[in-house]
Amino acid sequence: MSYAHTGAPTEFNGTNALMGGDSRTENLNQWFTHGDVSYILIASAMVMIMVPGLGFLYSGLARRKSALSLIWACIGSSAVVTFQWYFWGYSLALSPSATNGFIGDxxxxxxxxxxxxxxxxxxxxxxxxxxxxxxxxxxxxxxxxMGAIAERGRLLPAMVFTFFFTTLVYCPVCCWVWNVNGWAFQYGVLDYAGGGPVEIVSGVGALAYSMVLGKRQEKMLLNFRPHNVSLITLGTILLWFGWLGFNGGSAFGANLRAVIACWNSNLTAVMSGMTWVLLDFRLAKKWSMVGLCSGLISGLVAATPASGFLPLHASILLGVCSGVICNYATKIKYLIHIDDTMDVFAEHGVAGMLGLIFNGLFAADYVIGLDGVNNGITGGWLNHNWKQLYIQIAYIVACTAYTFVVTALICYAINMVPGLQLRATEEAELLGMDDDQLGEFAYDYVEVRRDYLAWTPAKEYHHQPSPVAAGDRHGIAAHSQMIEGSSPQYQTPPSPVTELNTKKD
Known part of the structure; x- marks a missing residue:
C-alpha cells in the first residue's frame, strides 16, 4: 500500500469512529500501513529502555550506598505511570473530545x-x-x-507523588501542546517531541521537589564523586538508543521526518558532548567521561523539541549552544541554594527551553512536511514567521511557572500526610537509602568487604594487638572481637570469597 499525495495512505471511513471502529464487522488494520505500525511499536519499546537507562545513570552518579534505590525509583515510578495512564492519564491529556484547551475529559x-x-x-x-x-x-x-530524591528521599512518598504529579502536572501540559484543542497547539507553538511536557516539566519539577526535600547534609557533600562511571556510561548509551525512538518515533510513521529527526538528534548530541568536554578540559586539563555523558544528554534533550523542525546545519549550532549553556547552568543550583543532586534542571529544563527557542528561529516548513502529513505549516524565522519566537517564549514561561508552583504544592501536601514524609531521617541518610528503604544493595560484595575490613588490623599493627577497641569498629561483632579477644595476634583472614562461601554453607 502506498501513500496518497498527503495524509494517510487510505482515508478512514470505517463505522463507529467515535468508538474506535467495529472490529467485529471490519478489519481495522486496513487504514494503516504495517510499516508505520511496526515502527512505532519498536519505537515504544526503545523509549521504554530509557527508564532503566535513567536508573543506571542516576545510580552511577550517586554514592554506592544509595545506588540501588535510584534504579528502584525509576522503574517503580514507571509502573505507577503505566497504571495512571491507562486509568485516566491518556484521557486527561489527549482525549480528542476535550475542548477547554487546558485539560482533557x-x-x-x-x-x-x-x-x-x-x-x-x-x-x-x-x-x-x-x-x-x-x-x-x-x-x-x-x-x-526521580533524580531529585537522590540520597535523601523516601520511596513510598515518591510513588504517591508520581501518581499526582502525572495527573496534575504532566497531563495538563501535555494537553496544552499535543491535544488538537489545547491552547498552545491552537496558539501555534512548535514542540516536536516534548520540550514542554517532557523536558521542562521534568527539569523544573525535579527542582521544585529538591527544594521541598532540602539539601543533603554538609558532611555528605565532602569529597563527593560519582561512585561508578561505567554505570553512568551504560545509562547514557541506553538513553541515547532510546532517544532515537523518542525523537524518531514522534514523526508517528516510518517516513523522512523520522529520519531527519534521528539525524538531528545525533548531530546535536555529539556537538554538545564535545563542547562540554572541552569546557571541562580547560579547567581540569583532563578528559572527563562524566562530562562527555552530561554533554550528550544535554544535546539529546535540546534536540527533543527541535529535531523534527530544524534543518541539519541548525542542529550543529544547537549542539554547541546546549553544551555551553547547560554546562554553565549546572551552577544555577548554587545561586538559588537548591540541592539539585543530579543536575536535572540544568540538563533537562534548560536544554528543553533552548530547543524550543531554536524552533522559533530555525524551524523550516520543508522539514515539517517530510512526514507527508503536516504540509503547509510555517516554521520560524527561516520562513519569515517573526512572531514564532515570542510564541515559543510565552509557552516556556507558562510551562515553567505552572510546573514549579503545582509540583511544590503537591510535595508540601504529601509531606504533611502522616507516614508520607518525603525525606528520610538523618540516620537513614548516613546509612544509605539502599539499606534504609530497600534492605538490598547494588553491590553485595560491599557488605562482605565491610565485615572483612572490620576485623582486619591496619598494616602497621600486623604483629601486635590493635589499639582500636572492638566496639569502635563497624561490621559483625564477632569479627571485631577477634582483634582484641581470642586472637590478640593477627591471623591471616580468609578472602572475601571464602568468607561468602562460608556464610552460604
Whole structure:
C-alpha cells in the first residue's frame, strides 16, 4: 500500500469512529500501513529502555550506598505511570473530545473507545498504538524527576507523588501542546517531541521537589564523586538508543521526518558532548567521561523539541549552544541554594527551553512536511514567521511557572500526610537509602568487604594487638572481637570469597 499525495495512505471511513471502529464487522488494520505500525511499536519499546537507562545513570552518579534505590525509583515510578495512564492519564491529556484547551475529559477513561480509529496525533497510526507510545513519554518524564530524591528521599512518598504529579502536572501540559484543542497547539507553538511536557516539566519539577526535600547534609557533600562511571556510561548509551525512538518515533510513521529527526538528534548530541568536554578540559586539563555523558544528554534533550523542525546545519549550532549553556547552568543550583543532586534542571529544563527557542528561529516548513502529513505549516524565522519566537517564549514561561508552583504544592501536601514524609531521617541518610528503604544493595560484595575490613588490623599493627577497641569498629561483632579477644595476634583472614562461601554453607 502506498501513500496518497498527503495524509494517510487510505482515508478512514470505517463505522463507529467515535468508538474506535467495529472490529467485529471490519478489519481495522486496513487504514494503516504495517510499516508505520511496526515502527512505532519498536519505537515504544526503545523509549521504554530509557527508564532503566535513567536508573543506571542516576545510580552511577550517586554514592554506592544509595545506588540501588535510584534504579528502584525509576522503574517503580514507571509502573505507577503505566497504571495512571491507562486509568485516566491518556484521557486527561489527549482525549480528542476535550475542548477547554487546558485539560482533557474522561471519555477515554480506562482507554474506552480507544481502538482502530486514526490517532489525534497523526492519521498514520491507530489511537490504541498512539496511547501506548505516549504512555512511554509520561513514564520517562517522571523517571527523570526521580533524580531529585537522590540520597535523601523516601520511596513510598515518591510513588504517591508520581501518581499526582502525572495527573496534575504532566497531563495538563501535555494537553496544552499535543491535544488538537489545547491552547498552545491552537496558539501555534512548535514542540516536536516534548520540550514542554517532557523536558521542562521534568527539569523544573525535579527542582521544585529538591527544594521541598532540602539539601543533603554538609558532611555528605565532602569529597563527593560519582561512585561508578561505567554505570553512568551504560545509562547514557541506553538513553541515547532510546532517544532515537523518542525523537524518531514522534514523526508517528516510518517516513523522512523520522529520519531527519534521528539525524538531528545525533548531530546535536555529539556537538554538545564535545563542547562540554572541552569546557571541562580547560579547567581540569583532563578528559572527563562524566562530562562527555552530561554533554550528550544535554544535546539529546535540546534536540527533543527541535529535531523534527530544524534543518541539519541548525542542529550543529544547537549542539554547541546546549553544551555551553547547560554546562554553565549546572551552577544555577548554587545561586538559588537548591540541592539539585543530579543536575536535572540544568540538563533537562534548560536544554528543553533552548530547543524550543531554536524552533522559533530555525524551524523550516520543508522539514515539517517530510512526514507527508503536516504540509503547509510555517516554521520560524527561516520562513519569515517573526512572531514564532515570542510564541515559543510565552509557552516556556507558562510551562515553567505552572510546573514549579503545582509540583511544590503537591510535595508540601504529601509531606504533611502522616507516614508520607518525603525525606528520610538523618540516620537513614548516613546509612544509605539502599539499606534504609530497600534492605538490598547494588553491590553485595560491599557488605562482605565491610565485615572483612572490620576485623582486619591496619598494616602497621600486623604483629601486635590493635589499639582500636572492638566496639569502635563497624561490621559483625564477632569479627571485631577477634582483634582484641581470642586472637590478640593477627591471623591471616580468609578472602572475601571464602568468607561468602562460608556464610552460604
Amino acid at each position: 474522561l471519555k477515554r477513561f480506562a482507554l474506552q473507545n480507544t481502538l482502530g480509529a486514526p490517532s489525534p496525533g497523526s492519521p498514520l497510526i491507530p489511537e490504541l498504538l498512539y496511547s501506548f507510545y505516549q504512555m512511554q513519554f509520561a513514564a520517562v518524564t517522571v523517571a527523570i524527576v
